[in-house]
Amino acid sequence: EKMNTPFDIIGADKLHKLVEAFYNRVGQHPDLIPIFPNNLTETARKQKQFLTQYLGGPPLYTAEHGHPMLRARHMPFEITETRAKAWLSCMNEAMDEVELFEPIREDFYARLFLTAQHMVNTSENDM
Numbered sequence: 001e002k003m004n005t006p007f008d009i010i011g012a013d014k015l016h017k018l019v020e021a022f023y024n025r026v027g028q029h030p031d032l033i034p035i036f037p038n039n040l041t042e043t044a045r046k047q048k049q050f051l052t053q054y055l056g057g058p059p060l061y062t063a064e065h066g067h068p069m070l071r072a073r074h075m076p077f078e079i080t081e082t083r084a085k086a087w088l089s090c091m092n093e094a095m096d097e098v099e100l101f102e103p104i105r106e107d108f109y110a111r112l113f114l115t116a117q118h119m120v121n122t123s124e125n126d127m
């Protein structure tokens, strides 16, 4: 018997709405605007693919882009603790907006928190 993954529980439709709500906020956040492209359409498309596989769904990101190597892919951008916090606050608000609640929210957010910490590559003192 196959277990339900977090992706199965959330569903593609809600995950896509979450990503849209998230990048709407990223595009307006003063700490994040400087490092993101003006047009976030392609970024959102990749993030939908990535989060689908991150949550146990089909490996859509890897099929198109290869191994995620997320930390390496973030190296061109100065990611400070402040920016990690901003990213996570946009995600938390997006989860509220699309009403992503238990049984999925706490674990999902906790994982994103750890991944976000792992992306930090620049000390605030270097800014």
Ligand code: HEM
Residues within 6 Å of the ligand: 035, 036, 037, 042, 043, 046, 047, 050, 054, 065, 070, 073, 074, 077, 079, 083, 084, 085, 087, 088, 112, 115, 116, 117, 119, 120
């Ligand atoms: C791409 C910033 C955390 C997943 C990007 C890009 C930026 C960025 C500037 C490039 C956007 C583009 O050129 O289209 C940040 C910041 C973070 C953060 C400031 C705060 C810690 C995360 C986390 C995840 C993630 C936690 C996953 C859970 C991705 C993915 C891409 C991406 C999948 C697309 C990579 C590609 O080009 O194929 N991020 N990110 N990021 N980020 Fe993040």
